[in-house]
Amino acid sequence: MAMAALRREGRRFAPMISPRPITALRSSPLAPSLEDECPIGVRYISTQVVRNRMKSVKNIQKITKAMKMVAASKLRAIQTKAENSRGLWQPFTALLGDLPSANVKKNVVVTISSDKGLCGGINSTSVKISKGFHKLNSGPEKETKYVILGEKAKAQLVRDSKKDIELIITELQKNPLNYTQVSVLADEILKNVEYDALRIVFNKFHSVVSFVPTVSTVLSPEIVEREAESGGKLGDLDSYEVEGGETKGEILQNLAEFQFSCVMFNAVLENACSEQGARMSAMDSSSRNAGDMLDRLTLTYNRTRQASITTELIEIISGASALEG
Amino acid sequence: MTLNLCVLTPNRIVWDSEVKEIILSTNSGQIGVLPNHAPIATAVDIGILRIRLNDQWLTMALMGGFARIGNNEITILVNDAEKGSDIDPQEAQQTLEIDEMHNLACLFVNVK
Numbered sequence: 172m173a174m175a176a177l178r179r180e181g182r183r184f185a186p187m188i189s190p191r192p193i194t195a196l197r198s199s200p201l202a203p204s205l206e207d208e209c210p211i212g213v214r215y216i217s218t219q220v221v222r223n224r225m226k227s228v229k230n231i232q233k234i235t236k237a238m239k240m241v242a243a244s245k246l247r248a249i250q251t252k253a254e255n256s257r258g259l260w261q262p263f264t265a266l267l268g269d270l271p272s273a274n275v276k277k278n279v280v281v282t283i284s285s286d287k288g289l290c291g292g293i294n295s296t297s298v299k300i301s302k303g304f305h306k307l308n309s310g311p312e313k314e315t316k317y318v319i320l321g322e323k324a325k326a327q328l329v330r331d332s333k334k335d336i337e338l339i340i341t342e343l344q345k346n347p348l349n350y351t352q353v354s355v356l357a358d359e360i361l362k363n364v365e366y367d368a369l370r371i372v373f374n375k376f377h378s379v380v381s382f383v384p385t386v387s388t389v390l391s392p393e394i395v396e397r398e399a400e401s402g403g404k405l406g407d408l409d410s411y412e413v414e415g416g417e418t419k420g421e422i423l424q425n426l427a428e429f430q431f432s433c434v435m436f437n438a439v440l441e442n443a444c445s446e447q448g449a450r451m452s453a454m455d456s457s458s459r460n461a462g463d464m465l466d467r468l469t470l471t472y473n474r475t476r477q478a479s480i481t482t483e484l485i486e487i488i489s490g491a492s493a494l495e496g
Numbered sequence: 497m498t499l500n501l502c503v504l505t506p507n508r509i510v511w512d513s514e515v516k517e518i519i520l521s522t523n524s525g526q527i528g529v530l531p532n533h534a535p536i537a538t539a540v541d542i543g544i545l546r547i548r549l550n551d552q553w554l555t556m557a558l559m560g561g562f563a564r565i566g567n568n569e570i571t572i573l574v575n576d577a578e579k580g581s582d583i584d585p586q587e588a589q590q591t592l593e594i595d596e597m598h599n600l601a602c603l604f605v606n607v608k
Binding site: 256258259262263265354422425426429436437 | 502538561576
């Protein structure tokens with residue numbers, strides 16, 4: 172009875188002697204330095220505070236684990252689609268060639284990014300490449316414009332390149348991606364933007380842990396003609412007899428538009444895969460970090476608890492011995 | 497000598513094997529392709545592709561696209577393709593009616 176009363180007394184004094192460490196704890200988020208920040212003379216911190224922190228860290232860990240699972244299942248769904256669409260642009264490259272080094276006057280950079288965040292660094296790398304391209308290709312004769320797909324790139328590019336942005340498209344993934352949707356989009360872009368070469372910047376999905384930023388080039392039909400005449404890779408184009416329309420130019424125009432929409436479709440799917448994969452790995456590392464933090468907090472909690480019990484015991488014993496002696 | 501035929505759509509590879517002959521319907525009429533055809537790049541209309549394998553003809557419906565023929569390799573890129581055997585006439589009729597209402601873009605487009 173007396174011991175219980177004394178224990179209660181001990182606990183009542185505790186908040187009075189240690190008001191500072193509580194605030195110090197709240198302002199610094201790092202668990203290991205909890206005890207270093209207590210002012211000298213105070214034995215321990217309240218266990219309640221540590222327990223609250225542990226609860227919130229555990230909740231964060233649960234949430235990030237769930238987000239990782241969701242991203243994994245979404246990835247599985249899109250991955251098959253992306254792989255099936257990869258075969259489509261290869262014939263184009265075989266026929267028309269892929270000329271990233273084509274020297275053109277009007278470049279349009281189509282930057283593909285995600286709408287939601289928490290997906291690692293993929294959006295920043297895409298934006299960095301787009302900006303680098305812009306810098307390389309802006310001069311007296313050449314100019315570069317942006318077409319932006321996705322909120323994240325919009326947020327980053329609107330800040331410094333506002334005047335160069337032609338078109339912004341967001342909420343692309345509201346409905347599951349399909350070719351019709353993307354071809355309508357490609358149509359819009361082709362209608363509204365003048366271009367000699369379109370550079371599509373996206374993250375190619377190699378595996379769950381590797382996403383490589385890539386640039387696909389689609390040339391306008393006039394440039395294709397020019398390059399074909401000058402020989403080189405596209406020289407073979409002339410050996411094909413072109414049928415099915417009034418003029419060769421018209422066919423090439425249709426072909427270029429079809430190529431653009433196919434390449435866009437593939438790029439959008441690959442970027443979506445990369446986004447889910449990056450989100451998986453980001454959430455995985457954050458749940459692991461939360462686990463580590465939880466371990467450290469548990470140790471601190473136990474130490475704190477044992478210290479407070481020891482203090483109480485000492486007080487009780489010294490009180491009892493004072494009574495006796 | 498056989499032709500190697502590849503029919504690709506954005507969603508999947510529909511056909512990828514060897515054939516004896518094909519009949520393709522383009523904007524300027526139907527063309528038949530036999531081995532050692534001259535190189536051609538052509539636009540393909542919405543129509544029927546007939547494939548012959550060893551005296552047996554298979555049909556496939558194509559939704560328009562492009563075809564490239566050269567070196568005994570035929571690559572047909574179309575928006576969509578369906579094998580004749582996979583098409584059910586009743587279902588096709590219903591889908592036709594539904595699709596006639598589905599020709600709208602379903603995106604949010606923010607034009608700057």
